[in-house]
Amino acid sequence: MRHIISILMENEPGALSRVVGLFSQRNFNIETLNVAPTEDPSLSRLTVTTVGDDRVIEQITKHLNKLIDVVKLVDLTEGNHIERELMLVKVKALGAARDEVKRTADIFRAQVVDVTPSLYTVQITGDATKLDAFLNAMAPLGILEVARTGVSGIARGDKVLSL
């Protein structure tokens, strides 16, 4: 099953490589990875999506917790949560396709953020399935480049991941 694990860790050099290294060292799987400092500059928030059965996910969270740089973590998929990813896509936009790209973008509530005579750059946010669906819709029109941020997430309701 797919899990989203969010980690608060020391914003120190080497901390990221410890987290990433752990996944390869222990044969765990990283689907997406997203990391940036938080409002507290001494802390980074890292969100990783991974796939595994309960036993594997238990081992992943235990080993992550064991890393000295990891201060706190939460498996967001254990509760209600909001999951978002941002994607920028360059799509061919010539002739009739130009309108089709714009229409499809509107349907997905995506925005065209840059324009040239021959292509559109579209920005879209949502969960991973929405982004995948958008890519499927755009594929026949000619996708030239895709940049995805990887999943970021936060728990719904009063639950807060902080120190």
Added chain:
Amino acid sequence: MELLSGADMIARFLQDEGVEYIYGYPGGAALHIYDALFRQDKVKHILVRHEQAATHAADGFARASGKPGCVLVTSGPGATNAVTGIATAYMDSIPLVVLCGQVMSHLIGDDAFQETDIVGVTRPIVKHSFSIRHPSEIPEVLKKAFYLAATGRPGPVVVDIPKDMTAPTERYEYVYPKKVKMRSYNPVTRGHTGQIKKAVELMLKAKRPVFYTGGGVVTGKASEGLTDLVKQLGFPITTTLMGIGAYPQSDQQCLGWLGMHGSYESNMAMHHADLIIAIGARFDDRVTNNTSKFCPTAKIIHVDVDPSSISKTVRADVPIVGPSSSVINEMISLVQGKSITSPEALTDWWQQIDTWRADREGKLYEPSKPGEVLKPQEVVEALCRVTRGEAYVTTDVGQHQMFAAQYYKFDKPNRLITSGGLGTMGFGFPAAMGIKQNYPDDDVVCVTGEGSFQMMMQELSTCKQYGVGVKIVNLNNASLGMVRQWQDLNYKSRHAHSYMESLPDFHMLIEAYGFTAITVNTIDELEPALERAFADKHELVFLDVKVDPFEHVYPMQVPLGSMRDMLLSKTERT
């Protein structure tokens, strides 16, 4: 307020931390630190002949004493040579602080002379690592390094120190930090009381219980408590290789150790148990054999200070995260005054175990007849007699390691010093050296083989320099015995590179360093030679004991089988 250079801070910190010996080898990036050590006399630096030996020596000391060992090496090759020793300590959870010189900060990343990203290289084999970014950080970082190494589940910590951080011209305030706090590191201090109660209930109700305890009881300094608990309950106990001695092996309740080459009765008892009480053990593949066939009828209580060890390979029914000592003490207080539900069942269980014991009694190996080549097993038994079972015994890796663990009877923890997890050939001799320097009045013996010994024999030179009187028992079968055994069993005796051509004349080699060597060929020469070797505690003596190259280590679990599937000799199996 005292102003010190980074290098002087390191020397001063080591003094304040109570480090007596530091093992190392100098080189460019570490020279400021070496100069600081030279200008003081509290911390004694031991110059090894290869950095791997420095880590093993410090590791040996750590295993024997329970305190962190300390190593100092230079950048690049100095640091990479230490890697095997760091990995050895990591796999066995041994506290080690390794200080590595590094090229100057402004050169990092430029492929400078003797530059290696040692923090990167060692990342998967350390508990944590630090890079010094300003000299003023040194006292706090070193304190954290020692704190991390020794607490929780212990392990090695690497501190990378660029040369400019130790420059003699730059001085900063030095205060010894008595304590450190880290918001992201809070090792558990006790187990969950509810879980411990649940465990004790299961223990009192068990019909066929067995304790299975590991290195965590030794590093957790919980041997006394464990012995009390096991005695009170009257249950059988088996230990892992790393846990040997945590419960006295001469006691009736001790079944010996378990696993691939563990005792017949241990493996049989585990397989048939209805309750396994695992403490400070990690269900390693050399213990469990095939996990899907592991102990089919047992419920499992698993106590470990490291939550990631629990349910890693075998699912625990009652997981308890906590240090072995405090959990055991809580168990003792819960057990006190209570009696087990079914003493008859336990009596039956013991009868069954005694039958297993009797089955193998006197059949473990066939001793040599006068004039015949010696069996390695009888050499270890003689060694145990001569040293009254009280020596620190270090081993290298292979058949001799298993024989040492099987035939030397350990009644105390921290006495068998062996590389269990990583299985590092070359570990034994430098480890013995580290122990002997710290315990000069005790007998310290390295049981080795001619293959392993040649991996670290340059340390004879170190022993000469510092007058280290370790004893070396070289079980010389002129082949890589364990490799050969596997080739006999799995490769139709095709001995691909498992025999040692052109062995040196060990007698001459040892004498070249000014030490005593004794060659032993037969049983009548054996004990006199051992007596002679241990006559003077301060003299290094090397016994080159020629042993039977055809001998195998048994029992041996059948690959992919259960705990009870064992080869018992070249012709018998369960």
